[in-house]
Amino acid sequence: MFRLQGSKVLAVDMTGDSVKAKNGSMVAYDGQMAFKKLTGGGEGLRGMVTRRLTGEQMTLMEVRGQGTCWFADRASEINLVNLQGDKLYVESSNLLATDGGLRTGTTFTGLRGASQGNGLFTTTIEGHGQAAIMSDGPAVVLRVSAQYPLTVDPGAYIAHQGNLRQSFQSGVTFRTLLGEGGGEAFQIRFEGDGLVYVQPSERNTIAGDV
Numbered sequence: 001m002f003r004l005q006g007s008k009v010l011a012v013d014m015t016g017d018s019v020k021a022k023n024g025s026m027v028a029y030d031g032q033m034a035f036k037k038l039t040g041g042g043e044g045l046r047g048m049v050t051r052r053l054t055g056e057q058m059t060l061m062e063v064r065g066q067g068t069c070w071f072a073d074r075a076s077e078i079n080l081v082n083l084q085g086d087k088l089y090v091e092s093s094n095l096l097a098t099d100g101g102l103r104t105g106t107t108f109t110g111l112r113g114a115s116q117g118n119g120l121f122t123t124t125i126e127g128h129g130q131a132a133i134m135s136d137g138p139a140v141v142l143r144v145s146a147q148y149p150l151t152v153d154p155g156a157y158i159a160h161q162g163n164l165r166q167s168f169q170s171g172v173t174f175r176t177l178l179g180e181g182g183g184e185a186f187q188i189r190f191e192g193d194g195l196v197y198v199q200p201s202e203r204n205t206i207a208g209d210v
Contacts, residue, residue, distance in 0.1 A: 018100030031067015099129030135199035155202035160195015
């Protein structure tokens with residue numbers, strides 16, 4: 001079971017089951033634990049080849065045992081996501097841990113990945129269980145509905161889930177008008193029904209400031 005201790009430490013209670021976590025993110029444990037580095041983001045040889053080809057790099061370890069294991073990474077804020085057979089799309093750099101039974105993969109994101117400097121692909125997590133995602137500062141979870149579509153800065157985007165369609169649009173801001181932007185700016189527009197996770201600290205993006 002995943003639980004938070006404060007907002008920056010993830011505690012996972014295990015009774016012989018396993019968890020997949022970012023390599024090197026374990027900060028403490030009690031009981032008996034075994035650690036194993038996973039190949040290709042936990043997707044085996046095929047996953048390793050796919051991730052090398054797509055540029056969506058993710059290094060995970062498997063932790064299995066009896067007791068409690070604590071995880072953290074650079075004092076990042078942590079959000080827990082419950083999956084009930086649906087799929088979570090998350091930047092690999094923002095993924096801290098998942099239940100061992102959840103499936104991970106990669107999917108094409110198009111222009112969004114290029115605008116963020118993260119490549120054209122992103123990580124997917126699906127099945128039944130919990131995932132822990134990280135953000136630079138407290139994440140904001142925003143609801144998207146048919147009546148209320150959402151537009152997001154690509155540098156602030158972390159993850160999304162639900163039945164969402166995404167498109168890309170150019171945008172001009174005050175910083176762009178002052179000549180402080182790095183080129184043409186893009187925004188991500190989400191429509192449908194679901195949740196979008198954003199962080200209050202923006203990444204540097206190839207497409208320029210939005």
